[in-house]
Amino acid sequence: MSDENQRVSGDGPEQQRADAVDEPVETSKQEQRAPDAERFGPSGERVRDVSSGERKRINRRELLKLVPVVAIVAFAIPKLQQPLLLDGLGFADWASGKLFSRHRLEPTYRNSEVAPFDRFPYNYYDVLDPEVDFDRWTLKVEGLVQRPGNYKLEQVQAFPKVVQNTRHVCVEGWDVVGNFGGTRASDFLRAIGADLTARYVEVECEDDYYESIDMPTMLHPQTLFCYEMYGQPLDRGHGAPLRLQMPTKIGYKQAKYLNTVRVTNVLKGGKRGYWEDQGYSWYGGL
Numbered sequence: 284m285s286d287e288n289q290r291v292s293g294d295g296p297e298q299q300r301a302d303a304v305d306e307p308v309e310t311s312k313q314e315q316r317a318p319d320a321e322r323f324g325p326s327g328e329r330v331r332d333v334s335s336g337e338r339k340r341i342n343r344r345e346l347l348k349l350v351p352v353v354a355i356v357a358f359a360i361p362k363l364q365q366p367l368l369l370d371g372l373g374f375a376d377w378a379s380g381k382l383f384s385r386h387r388l389e390p391t392y393r394n395s396e397v398a399p400f401d402r403f404p405y406n407y408y409d410v411l412d413p414e415v416d417f418d419r420w421t422l423k424v425e426g427l428v429q430r431p432g433n434y435k436l437e438q439v440q441a442f443p444k445v446v447q448n449t450r451h452v453c454v455e456g457w458d459v460v461g462n463f464g465g466t467r468a469s470d471f472l473r474a475i476g477a478d479l480t481a482r483y484v485e486v487e488c489e490d491d492y493y494e495s496i497d498m499p500t501m502l503h504p505q506t507l508f509c510y511e512m513y514g515q516p517l518d519r520g521h522g523a524p525l526r527l528q529m530p531t532k533i534g535y536k537q538a539k540y541l542n543t544v545r546v547t548n549v550l551k552g553g554k555r556g557y558w559e560d561q562g563y564s565w566y567g568g569l
Contacts (some may be wrong), residue, residue, distance in 0.1 A: 389505055390449070390450070391448050394448065394462075396448065397448050397460050397461060398461060400513045403512070404457065404459070412519060413540050415523065420435075420524055420542070422435075423542060423544070424475050424544050425544075425546075426544075426547045427481045427546040427548070428476050430474075430476050431475075434475075436510065436524050436525065439471060439508055440466065440510060442474070443467075444465065444511075445464065445465060446462065447463055447464075447505060447530075448460060448461070449463065449505065451537070452569055453534040454533050454563070462513045463512055464507075464510070464511030465507035465510050465511060465525075465528060466510075467506065467508075468484075468507060469502045469503075472484075472501060479498065482498055483497060483498060483546075484498060484544060484546055484547075485544075485545040485547055485550065486543060486544055487541075487543035488538050488539060489540035492538055492540070493556065494527070495550050495556055495559075496529070496532070496536060500529060500531060500532065503531055505530050505531065506531070507528040507529075508525055508528075508541070509522075509525070510525050522538075522539025522540050522541075525540075532567050535556075535567065536567040
């Protein structure tokens with residue numbers, strides 16, 4: 284008989300002793316050794332017994348300490364950087380959407396707190412003017428709506444005008460309280476027979492900019508199809524003749540020079556938003 288067969292089939296004293304080593308045996312409290320009054324390690328350090336509960340807590344604590352290290356190492360690996368960033372942005376967008384409420388309003392401000400018109404920045408207008416032909420301009424409406432077509436500015440302005448003093452926040456780090464006037468997006472969407480259960484509203488602009496916004500934000504009472512600032516028609520620098528104004532969103536979501544509104548459940552491939560397609564957060568909530 285081979286040695287291996289002996290190990291497998293043996294049940295003599297030697298095997299029983301081996302089994303006793305392999306299988307832990309619970310020890311009663313009376314059998315546990317009482318801790319010494321003082322015990323010292325090889326370097327003279329004081330030693331004490333650590334309970335199983337303490338060992339578990341230590342393990343968790345040490346693992347938590349390793350999380351930043353693991354994250355740094357992961358981001359140091361080029362192949363992992365993009366997936367980690369996309370996952371992080373995706374989670375942030377999901378969480379922001381869950382926390383959003385159409386019934387929670389952003390702060391509004393007294394007229395005395397509104398910045399002067401000449402202190403409201405013209406962002407990029409100094410290098411790009413789409414030269415909109417106001418006389419021929421229309422807003423094209425399409426997608427999941429009952430009344431698609433081309434709407435003139437006067438038709439957008441036919442609804443009750445909402446005027447609000449709200450804060451505009453730019454991703455570049457500046458913010459300003461301004462005065463805005465326009466039609467509630469929710470009023471216009473209902474009038475065109477939009478499917479309000481659809482997921483998105485896409486917009487396109489005269490300067491080839493494009494955006495997509497979640498439907499709950501479009502139905503928020505402070506979301507405007509804005510055609511006035513400071514009691515005057517929008518000027519070219521601020522997006523005339525029509526722009527989005529959403530105090531619940533970061534500035535790059537508030538597209539200017541609108542020419543198309545589309546209600547949809549599926550975003551166009553590769554066109555989630557001009558800056559979003561370059562890595563910015565899609566939700567863009569404040």
